[in-house]
Amino acid sequence: MHAGPRPSILFVTDLAYPARGRRYCDEDIFLTSRLREEFDVALCHPRDAAALLDGFDAVVVRNSGPVLHYQEAYDAFCARARERKVPVYNPLTGRGDMAGKQYLVDLSAAKYPVIATVDRAGDLGLLPGAAEYVIKPKLGADSVGLRFVTPDALAAEVGAEPDGSVLVQPRIDFRYEVSFFFIDRDFQYALYAPHPEQRWVLEPYEPTTADLAFARRFVEWNDLAHGIQRVDACRTADGDLLLVELEDLNPYLSLDRVTDEVREAFVARMKTSVRALLH
Known part of the structure; x- marks a missing residue:
């Protein structure tokens, strides 16, 4: 365990990951700069996480790219984190994308509002x-x-x-896609792509009470006590929302698309969340 006065965080990210239409690395450079205000932070590539995690109080998995590109390394990381009882953020118990896409079949069979x-x-x-x-x-x-x-x-x-x-x-004919971002089941902000052909040209979205109830239903189903989740949905031609994806492993946050005030609130809430995981 870390002996100093501040908890130590191993922040897992692939700064070179070539995402289409957005720069993942900028988001993680920003987040680590802010987490350093309260934690001792070191960055590592997902392939190195299993070998390095012993020296840290917790591991934060962020923009680490699709797991299928390094499945063996990811499995080794999960096994070692469980064996050493190192807290992982998000916790490895997620039922959404973290566990593959079987949840879409299960939720569809259970008559949830999903495609x-x-x-x-x-x-x-x-x-x-x-x-x-x-x-x-x-x-x-x-x-x-x-x-x-x-x-x-x-x-x-x-x-x-x-x-x-x-x-x-x-294949759904939809008006637009919208994403709802949560930390520890607390809603943070929503963004949408008003033009379906430009998925990553996102703008702030003001959700209705019904929209939030829709998104919260999936967050509660997932039952993660800590961590960041992104609920991706599409607005159908009929006006309904349908779940597209429940991203609970390493959801990109599009923090460059929100106001300074929203971004600051998100950072503060994330710090509180990581502290709660440690305790």
């Missing part, structure tokens, strides 16, 4: 009719392996992968 999702050829009849369908790997991220197919080709495409390793959804 209808199945993972077996035998369940294709549960999906609504659509001009096109989306097939994507359960362990995918950042649109890796995503493809669109016509209704005629759907059964053959899914039948070729009978092990339940892919998800199938109707």
Whole structure:
């Protein structure tokens, strides 16, 4: 354990990760500069996290890129953190993207407001009719392996992968996508992409009471006592919100798209959250 007066944090990030339309590294350079006001902070690449975590009071996983690019290293990190009982932020018990995309199938079957999702050829009849369908790997991220197919080709495409390793959804005609950001179940801010073809051109969004109730339902389902979650949803042509993704591993925060006041409040709340995890 760290002997000094300040807790020590191993901050896991890939500063060189080439994200489309945004610079992940800027966000983590900013966040670490602010966390240093209260913690001793060291940065490391996700491939190095397992070897380094012993020397720290906690590990904060941030913009570390899709896990599938370093699955073996990530599994080793999780195993070592559990074995050494080192607190991880977010905790490794997340039921959303942290555990793959199975939750979309489960939530769809449980009639939550999500885009209808199945993972077996035998369940294709549960999906609504659509001009096109989306097939994507359960362990995918950042649109890796995503493809669109016509209704005629759907059964053959899914039948070729009978092990339940892919998800199938109707391609939704939506007005816009909106993201709700939470720390420890407390809502922080929301952002939306008013132009669907520009997913990362985000603007502040003022959620209604119903919008927040929608987002909070998934945060409560996930049951993470600590950490940052991003609830991604789309507004359908009918005006409903449907869950697209529950990002609870390393959600990009788009802190450059919020006001100074909102950003300062987020940083303060994150510091409080990490302190609570340590205690």
